[in-house]
Amino acid sequence: MKEIKITTNSSDETMNVAKSLAKLLNKGDTVVLTGDLGAGKTKFTEGFIGYYGLQDEISSPTFTIINEYSAPISTIYHFDVYRLTDIDEFYAIGGEEYFDKGICLIEWGELIEDALPPENIRILFKIPNNGESSRILNITANGKKYEDILQSLYDDLNK
Numbered sequence: 001m002k003e004i005k006i007t008t009n010s011s012d013e014t015m016n017v018a019k020s021l022a023k024l025l026n027k028g029d030t031v032v033l034t035g036d037l038g039a040g041k042t043k044f045t046e047g048f049i050g051y052y053g054l055q056d057e058i059s060s061p062t063f064t065i066i067n068e069y070s071a072p073i074s075t076i077y078h079f080d081v082y083r084l085t086d087i088d089e090f091y092a093i094g095g096e097e098y099f100d101k102g103i104c105l106i107e108w109g110e111l112i113e114d115a116l117p118p119e120n121i122r123i124l125f126k127i128p129n130n131g132e133s134s135r136i137l138n139i140t141a142n143g144k145k146y147e148d149i150l151q152s153l154y155d156d157l158n159k
C-alpha cells in the first residue's frame with residue numbers, strides 16, 4: 001500500500017494513529033512529518049513517544065534540533081529542523097548519523113530533503129477549512145518495507 005488518508009477529529013485521535021504506527025516501527029526507520037504550522041506534527045510525535053510510556057507531553061524542540069528518548073525497542077530521535085538555516089547546518093551537526101541509530105521522526109523534514117533516507121514514511125498534515133479540531137493526514141510509503149508497514153497500519157486502524 002502506497003498511500004492512505006486519515007481524518008482525525010481531535011489531538012487524541014492523531015496521537016492514536018501515531019501509537020498504531022509506533023507498534024510497527026523498528027530501529028533504523030524514518031518518519032518525515034510535514035505540513036503547516038500547528039497542523040499536528042508535534043502532537044503526533046507525542047503520541048508516538050507515548051506508546052512507549054516515556055512521556056505524557058513532549059516539548060516542541062524549540063532550542064534543540066534533536067530530542068532523544070530511550071524506548072525498549074530503540075532510541076527514538078525527534079528532530080525539528082524548522083530552525084536550521086540550511087541543509088549544510090544539518091550535515092554540520094551530524095544529523096545523518098542518527099538515521100541508522102534509532103527511529104527518527106523529523107518535523108519539517110522536507111527542508112532537508114536531500115539528506116533524508118530515500119525510503120521512508122511521510123505524513124502530510126493538513127488543517128481543513130472547516131475544523132478547529134480536525135486534521136487530514138496523508139500518509140505515503142516510499143519503499144517496499146514501508147509499503148508493508150502502511151498496509152499493516154491500515155489494517156490496524158480499520159479492524
Ligand SMILES: Nc1ncnc2c1ncn2[C@@H]1O[C@H](COP(=O)(O)OP(=O)(O)OP(=O)(O)O)[C@@H](O)[C@H]1O
Nearest residue numbers: 008010011014037038039040041042043133134135
Ligand atoms: N485532530 C487534531 N490532531 C492534532 N492536533 C490537533 C487536532 N485538533 C486540534 N489540534 C491542536 O492543534 C495543535 C497542533 O500543534 P502541534 O504543535 O502538534 O503542531 P505542529 O505541526 O508541530 O506545529 P509546528 O510546525 O509549529 O511545529 C495542538 O494545539 C493540538 O491540540
Ligand SMILES: [Mg+2]
Nearest residue numbers: 041042060107
Ligand atoms: Mg511542532
